[in-house]
Amino acid sequence: MAVHAEQLEHHGPPPPHYSSRISPPVLGMFLFIGSEIMLFGAFFTAYFFVRVAAGTPWPTPPFQLPVYVAFVNTAILVTSSATVHWALQSIKRGNVWGLRAGLLLTFLMGLTFLISQVAEYLRIGFNTSDGAFPTIFFCLTGLHGAHVFVGLSILLFMTIRAYRGHFSAEHHHGVEIAGIYWHFVDVMWIVVYTTVYIL
């Protein structure tokens, strides 16, 4: 009986069939981000309850929010989204050095954002024990900071893999998925910045 060579080479169960036009890894990241939006939604519910339903002045006197430092941080994070997009576009064209430079710049800007946020926490002048306003402020910005940390960990792995030559014009799924997560972190920061610092 004739057996095809590819059947001999294949080990394990057959690849699953899927009807979605989105690849399973991207769909997985999409569902993960959906759960993350629900998590942020719970924190935003607490924020709106404290601010609107309970009528707490925002920011509660005598506290002040570092609006301008946060604006600079916002600019850094938005720029980092552009660099991760540049990294992906580079590797799609087969430009490995563009990928490496883009990922490294993104990582460094994300790190700058996180360090700047920690420095701001240290000199902000209030703490979670000072009332509902500081509690919600630290919860929302801290939750986002934790996501930046996760994003930085993913970017670090992707950067190391890029320098080891793991990605090519044909195979760069890891970079694409990391990029989606990083854009999500950036979008969430814009929402946090607009609602907590500006409105």
Added chain:
Amino acid sequence: MRHNPLSSEAEAFRFLGVVILGAIVIVAAAYLNTWLGVAAAVVVIAAVVRWVRG
């Protein structure tokens, strides 16, 4: 047809651009008056939801 803003990295980057534009509108309105900013946020969110739904 429903538009998935996170189906690829390029789509997610485009969604980020839409959110930045929306945030600029909200921040500009909030600069004039806090409640005008809230009203702008409601309008912008409705517009983004409409865009996502296609």
